[in-house]
Structures are given as C-alpha cells and as structure tokens.
Amino acid sequence: MPFSTLSDLKARLDAGETTAVELAKLYLARIDAYNGELNAFVDVDHQHILDQAKASDAHRAKHGARELEGLPIAIKDIFCTQDGPTTCCSNILKGFHAPYDAHVITRLKNAGAVLLGKTNMDEFAMGSSTETSAFGPCRNPWDTARIPGGSSGGSASAVAGGLAPAALGTDTGGSIRQPAAVCGITGLKPTYGRVSRRGIIAFASSLDQAGPMTRTVKDTAMISAVLCGHDSGDSTSVVDAPAVDWLKACEGRDMKGLKIGKPKEYFVDGMDAAVRKSVEDALAKCVELGAEIVDISLPHTKYAVAAYYVIAPSEASANLSRYDGVRFGHRCENPDDLLDMYTRSRDEGFGDEVKRRILTGTFALSSGYYDAYYLKAQQVRTLIRQDFLDAFDKVDIIATPTSPIPAFKIGEKADDPITMYLSDIFTIALNLAGLPGMSQPCGFVGGLPVGLQWIAPAWREDVLLAAGSAYEAATDWTTKAPASFGGAA
C-alpha cells in the first residue's frame, strides 16, 4: 500500500475501498516511522493534513470527486504555501510564512489533493545532492549512506521510500530528473512556460520549471494535467501553449515507427560503464517494441555546463538580492548601519553554495566582464538550442542516461563544486533549450537505481509520455521498492 501508485490509490478511493483520511493516516505513520532516517520532510503538520483529508472526503460525499480528490502529494519547500512555513531550506528564510499560495499549489488544492508537508532540498535549489539544505542532508532510501540527488532530493526520497505516493519538484538544471533517476522513480520537467512560476521561490527565472515526481508515467500525467496551464500572474507562462491530452498519451504500448535519437555526446568515456549498459539495454528494449535508433550529434553539449554556470548564477544573483533583511527573512542583530545590515544578514543567512553562486553571477554581470561571460553564455545557449532543433528534424525523441553515475556517498563531493556541477552534465542542456524531459527507472547498478532520460521537442510532452508508458509496460522497474523500507526489491 505505501508503494501504491497514485492511479491505484485513486481507483481505491473512487471504489469506496479507502478514504482520504485513511490514506493521510497511512502516510503520516510512514513519515513518523521513517523520516528520522531519511530527512525527506522538513515540515509536517499532522493536524492540518488530517483536516485537508476530512474536507476532501466531505467534498467527495457532497459534490463528487475532483481530479486528484483525496490524493496525498508532498511539496518541495520551494513552493510558497500560506498554511505553514516556506523556507527554501535556507537559514535566511527560517520562520518565513508566505502570505499567499503558489499558483500551482492553488491548482492542486482546487483539484482536491491533500498537501502532505514540505520536502527537503538543496538551499534555494542550488545543488545536486540535497546536502546544502539548512535542515541537514536528506538520504536515499536505496542506501541511506548515499545522496538522493538534488535539488528536489526530499521529494524523490519521500516517493522512493513510500512516505508519499507523489511529490512536486522544480527543475532548473535537472533538479527533478536527476533525483528521480538516482532514487528509482519517474520525474517530468515540462516545457518552459507550461507551468506557472508564480509563488515558486525564484532561482534562475529563464530556466526554472515545476513538475511531478511519481512512481509511474501515468501518475506524472495525472498531476501534470492539473499543474499545467496559463496563469495571468506569471508573464513567462505561455498563453497559447499547444494542449496535450495527458492521460491519453499514456496509452502507448509499443514504439512502432518511433525514431529515437541517440546522441553520441551522452554516451562517453568517463561515465559509469554499468549505467551506460543499463541505458543501452533500455534502448534495445525500445527496438523490440518497434522503435528505430538513430545516431545523432548534439555538438555543443560539452559547453552546456559552462553556459549554465554563467546564466543560472547570474539570474540567481539578481533574484536573491531581495533577501536583504528589510521586508522578510533573517536580519542580523544590532546592525551598525544599512550596509552592515545587508552584508551581515546575507552572510549569516546564506550557505556556502548559495554564496558561491551569487558571487559567480555577480562577477559575470559586473562591469567589464558582461560581454565575455553573460553575453557569451547566452550566445552558446542559442547554439545548444539550435543543436536540438536540428536533431528533431531527424528524430521524434532523444534518449540519454539521466545521470552519468548512480547515487554517490554523502560528503563525497561536498567541497568540490566543479565535480558536483558535472553530475548534472546530461540534464542541463534541455533546460537551456526550454525543452521537456522525463526520467524513468531503467535498471540497477550495485543495488542503486539508474534513470533513462527522454527529451522531446517543445510542447511535445505527449511524445515523452507515450514512449515512457510503452517502456514501462514492457519492464518491471517501477514495481521495485527498497526492502529496508518495507518494499519488494
């Protein structure tokens, strides 16, 4: 039951076999039993969760069920929620209560979902391991000595460990897909502009996008159907985005005629050989299902990490200037003057990784360096985007490994920024191009999950879901769950 899919839980609720209150109690008991070990949740308000569940059961009885009626969904601590704290796992926002809900939170509430607490993350979503959290590191349920990926590591750990059936994450350079991959679950980053960013604490505004983290492809579709859509309160939310029939797209059971691009730059020396083999085996399965594999090249891939580490920190340095100790957040004790208040509040409130990124971004945008860094990175971004456009002339979808390595040990890369940054090497390029991507489980290496990443043209999440559903139906990876948390491995 704790490892049930969202669609199974929905069927049981609809059949009257269980209630929202029973489900809420089940997952709260799981959180009570296992969160001490995983540190996946940073805030859980039992009474508030039970109240939401009671209200949902009442709504079902009186008016019928809405799309996600009674389904528990965990929320990354980056989404503003007016009931309870929102901290982005940073000391600078400790004790902050948002005065409004993020747009997507309103959408989940209006669909009847029960919000199951806030999940751990890298501070301000800056990281690939959920080690930079002000609440301490989160752990991977497949091996608690290892990281759950990041930055949405708490959401991934909660779903993989059966502490929640589904969760929301955000993805700026891979923060949904990489943790989904190393925790053995499914995660979707929609096309940039598909989901409103209003009320999601901003990291890099031209890259950030929210999406679901679930046990199956169909579950990502169920949540996406609710999350996606124009919001007049977010000027980057696209007005006339081509519609997707989310659930229908999941009916794919074969890949007849599907042309899958295999980019040579994503299958390279230096990546884990066993990870590579898992992904190659997955592609062989796709051929059995009727797909054709086409070798392609995305020649500017090697520059994606460098371009990203100019663009994302530059945008972050501007976005994080709002944390100045004036209107909200941490203020230092007894400031001498205004400058002392700004500089000391920010020094005390931000962790090292956030400081590194603010400093990098500030440098890249500073007088005399703008053209060589920021403008150059934006030009390289154009070339990276063009690589994908050219590839999609030849293929319908692209398949790659999500992460070059399985989950590493906590502390292993904590003080080596460049090595840490390179763990996102396969996920970053599609954020720069604004494309949708999805990771789904495709095997295990030494007991640790491996992820297969799908990349589709802009607005074609239906292609991701169809391919992912066909692969999922032909394999049994999504039925695996970590034995030490009561699953059948």
Added chain:
Amino acid sequence: MDIDVHKVAMLSRIRLTDKEAAHLGPQLGNILGYIEQLSEVDTTGVKPTAHPHDVAMPQRVDAVSNANRRDTLQKPAPNTESGLYVVPKVIE
C-alpha cells in the same frame, strides 16, 4: 583565475569573513576558470538567447486586480511601524 573576492562580495552585499574569503576565493577562481572554455566557441553573429521560446510578453487588461493586502504582506517583515519598514538610520 585570480579574483578580488572581497570586491565581488561587496558588489553582492555579502560580508565575507577572512576565513570564508580564503575558502571561497580559490573556488570562485576555479569555477570561472572552468567557464572560460566558452571562449573556444565561435559565436560570431550568433544572437543571444534570454528566453527559450520566441514569444511576446503577454499583456493583461489594464485594471486594478490587487486588493490592499499591506498588513498580510508586511507580516513576515523583521520590523515595521505604521505600515512602514523600519531599517537602521540611513542619513547622518
């Protein structure tokens, strides 16, 4: 790459202790050194991308849509008085 980390930190409005500067300065140099590989790419005549899609900024109807929520919005502030944010003295 050799960076004056204190200068960048002041532009960022972050006070770094000497210990932090000694730690973060070389790391910042390494990060910027890694980024320098972008100079290998020929970008002559390439337009910069600031937004992934070629779309115009949508405009909403020019009408007031926000109610006055000052009290709610000021609630998270460290210090307010009479609807104003209180900060240290800025004029001597």
